[in-house]
Amino acid sequence: MADSLQSILSDVAFGMKDAVIGASIIFTVDKEIAAKQEQRRKEFEELQLKKRRSPLKRKKEEEPRILQRVLQCCALNGGVFWLSIVVFNSILIPSLHSLTHLLLGDSSSQSLVWSWMKPALSYTFSVLWVIPVFLLSKIVSSFWFQDIADTAYKKSKGRPRLPNLSRLVADIMISVLIQMLFLMQSLLVSLIPLTGVGQCLKLLHLCILNSLYAFEYMWFNQGWEAHKRLSFIESNWPYFVGFGLPLAIITSLPSSYFVSGCLFSILFPLFIISGNEAHIPKQPCSYPLHIFSVVITLVNRIMTKSVNATSKQR
Template structure:
């Protein structure tokens, strides 16, 4: 029975992870409906009615209405990461380099020693120049831009479905929370890479995939939880107590990003798809509180972090 519940939670997580693609359409329709209700013609019709306390409220709400940036940012993420970044890499790897290689084959002969020698020098030089001048700068720039766009998508989706974000913490606590969150994510990534080197066949790969599933889930849900005013220890505790669901939720993204051996291409795929997972996380309701099942075997970083945070918070309250 317990295995059935865990299996259902994993399945439900996988199902909910795909809801973002459909939620975007419904969210866009809702935004368009609001635009119709909040159009200038509608505002003027309301203003023409007799002014009283009940009638002025809709007008004030219309003035405060903000246009969503969800669809705009999703398109921008696709254009930057897929249309510019990813296509340029594919054209270089599968277009320019093979063309130059064939050209050298025509000049020196396909099996000539001189042709292979020239290619052995040209290929690494061109790859180094391409990565140094184009790939690395654009990759770093896209990381910064994507982070800003991801935040816009999360804030807009949260505002349209849940209302105004809750900011109950001081600036210093928010800054400390963000720094610790980045540190936890970095340790989580190192943990996933470390277990991948376990020499037992498929064990290392499986454990590493489980780590990445939970890390991607943490990425997606942190935007909503942060807007809800949850501190880091509460976010990690929630992951810990619902780990089967979050393994399932992060599974599709893990599969998509592991289709390529190139970490740059995997980064592009992640940046293209992640906006949908942000919306899925905003819409999802995790199931199966599994606090009775040990998580520390799957995610020691979360387990140790929760112990440290609980002790720190307990000492602070005293």
């Protein structure tokens, strides 16, 4: 039992160590990609010369841009969205409060005006700016995440092995449904009325969910189906708990959901890169954690009902 506990803690530590790799190689990964592209170009030209043909003009490969995409994520989510929230709450609101105090003085009228003015301003700011920009940043960031993941995968693993289009679309839909239900499961376990237990279980879920987010890009490119991805996480859960722990803790610190989302979008690209460079333990955990069992059961029922409903319509 002691050896098993030591092995679990060791895998958690390895997962945490691998999670920070993205931050350490972010400034060198583009150089490595550029070097590989240059090497392939030279090999291509040498092959043409050996065949005694004039070198063909090869389509220029896209310049490495992982760092560029990461900086764009930081600029959009941190420099635009998060900064606007900070300016509104820390500068604009206090300035307007001081202005009303200057104009009306310390009176009941000033308190009354400010009591409806502040909520009105906050509501208007949220509706007209925060929510639209937050949704836009999520959509744009998702494209950048995919771009980062594809480039990082080609650098470390080579060409993706994607399934046919219909299977790919179905797998993506199932994956999104699994993630949504698993997130709901994390919220439900947090309601357990035992001091600390609910929050610890929620943190466990978020750690695994963050790891699923980060590694799923690589597993998609490797052609892994949903059941294989989830089974692999359940069999190696200590490692994936450790991998997702830093991001789960950092994003749980802000009280605002929107600020937490900003932090996630800024840091998540580093975890995508780390996932491609990670060294997952070859020996699975002796005690697999079937944490996706309920979600998988629900997804199977939903998919079965959808198929039956489609068959009846035909």
